[in-house]
Amino acid sequence: MANFMQDSVVKYACSCGILNPISKLFFCRHCPKLRCGFCVCHEVDSNFCSNCLENIPSSEARNKKNCCANCFNCPCCHHTLSARATTVVVQKKPEEGAKDGDGAAGADAKPDPSKVITKKMYYLSCLACRWTSRDVGIPDQSVATGSWPDNECAYQTRFNALAEYYQAVVQQDKQERQEYLRRKTPKTHKFPSLTDRTGLTVSIIRRQMGWSDKNTQKAKPVNIAPAQNTEDVGQLPESIFTQKINLRNITTVKQRHNQPCEQPFTINKLYPQRRGLWIKRSLRCRECEHNVIKPEYHPTSVKYRIQLFASYHVPDVLLVKCDQPLKAGEPNAVILKLSNPTLHDMEINIVELPTEEDELKLIEEFKRACTLKDTSLTAATAMDSLKSLTGSPSLTGTASLTNTSLVRQTSILEEPRVVKLKVNSKLQPPEASFILNLRDDSREFDDEPQTTTKSEPEFIVSRKSNKVYLSLKFIPDADLKTGDDVYVGFNMLYTYVNTVTNTPEKKEPTTHVLNCRIYVQVGSIEA
């Protein structure tokens, strides 16, 4: 976990070709391949407020513009505002109703206790910068949550009109595209559909159901008044040239961006902002469409239902030290610590990285495999997109229905790329493979030290439970200059025991030999 927060010197090449530390990688058990945040599908699982931890359904969240109804952020420093209570003395006589503004100290003189009742009033206050809702003249509220006024901005009606207009435009666009697609798609499908068998077409069904033949409710966008440009922007006030500006009364750029609809110029127009919602997201492998990460639904829980982090499945490589000071062209060695996070022994073989041609060839092969997969799915995806447009799967035939399990989402596969980092040293790979013992948490409680029975290869420095310290020889390139970073790369082949079975017939775990490319920044050339 040493590399959890900071950039690590050991990087793994994801199957898409992007380098990442192991803490940022995932491992799809079904593929089985490394995946990074860039080449998985991100899906929003649930919306919640990070302050009150209330779970908000997505439709409601959209309604509330992805903001929490109860929590506010400070407009001044963007921290969470907290409601503070004060006791306020209210005169019993209704016509007198005058409230004493500041009762915080409780030091108000009470002329007659029988005539006076105290009432709790709330105001919002920021604990970081001591901003309060009283600063901008928001009256105190009698309930702590829910009753805070929304600050309507001056352009609200114009904004609503524009939003309505463009929604209508989108609607129209959708309908036209749908019409076009319906004309474009061939009448006979590759797959037999239910309507084919019954000899009914969609339009006939519609007519039988008493619906009109076409979608008559064509959304016509209402015309809006276009924005007009003006020449007259007004002159700067005279005082700006003569008087000193008090910067404390002027908002910062950050404060203005935080309040985008008004972008106030002075601090007396800063209003509490509703707190934005957070999401829990699940990650899905784009190749096999299995979940890689799935969090528990409840906002208060930090656990996962599915968590396929790479550090649970792939041997973790740590740089321990470099044997000698790094000199260009001189043989050197690094001590690496490999640890096995799985419950099965691993056989590890370290070989040289593929050359660039090999890499390109691999990518080419992968692309071909993808296109094959794509063509088999295009018919289904076309139907599926049609379905998503119409929103009524029953009307578009069964072809899409039979395939919905395959095309959950038309995910775009991330094209693999060549690893950008160039290795600038020559690896001398060890000649033999070795075993990395399984992780056994109870082993560290054993009293007697393990006795190594079989002789170890000479490149293994030491061994302790599931960890192996090995020394890897390399020669930095001769043309490196002083201060240049030296990168060592190798291909690590490891055996991985997959305990999940994709097919129901095969029950016993299968063993794969997987490889991952690892790049280690060893250090810089010494003077």
Added chain:
Amino acid sequence: MPPAESNDVKIMNKSIVCEDSTLRGDITISQGCVIHPSASILAEAGPIILGENCIVEEYATIAYRLTEEQKRQKEEGNLEPCPPLVVGSNNVFEVGCIVEAQKIGDKNVFECKCYVGPEVVVTNGCVVGAAVSLKCKQVLPESTVIYGRDCQQREAIDKYAYQTLQIDFLRKVLPNYHHLRKPNQDPKRTRSVV
């Protein structure tokens, strides 16, 4: 540090001064102050006069230090006595703050772990935020609030909230768990004597 004999701590009545606090030099603690255990007040250069109803929390340090120049002068033996550092009333020094300010007015709050350097003048109603460090020579205008990592400033518009409730609570609770230094001055009596 001046030797212990030179300590001259005057504690007015109705103030709570815990015995575990470090008080060095000529210090006057006015009525109604609360000094927590392991707070320190170091009057190295000259006397410190703490105003009424101040709270000095744990590990807070109020220091009146000699400058380098003054140190040299002191070694030579020709140091003129410094004017007293007067701390106003109703100030709060929160946990772990270090305040070496030149002048401190009334109703200021020094939040946790803040540092106020010797060339700073603090006026009234200021709030120095948590972990804010003020080192340069400056005068904080009235009711300045300094907060955040970037030490942003703003002007507090709301009135200062008095710490009366907190002081009353501390006055009740602290004697139950800590040994106190006895008040050795009574302003009424001294007045009657004079």
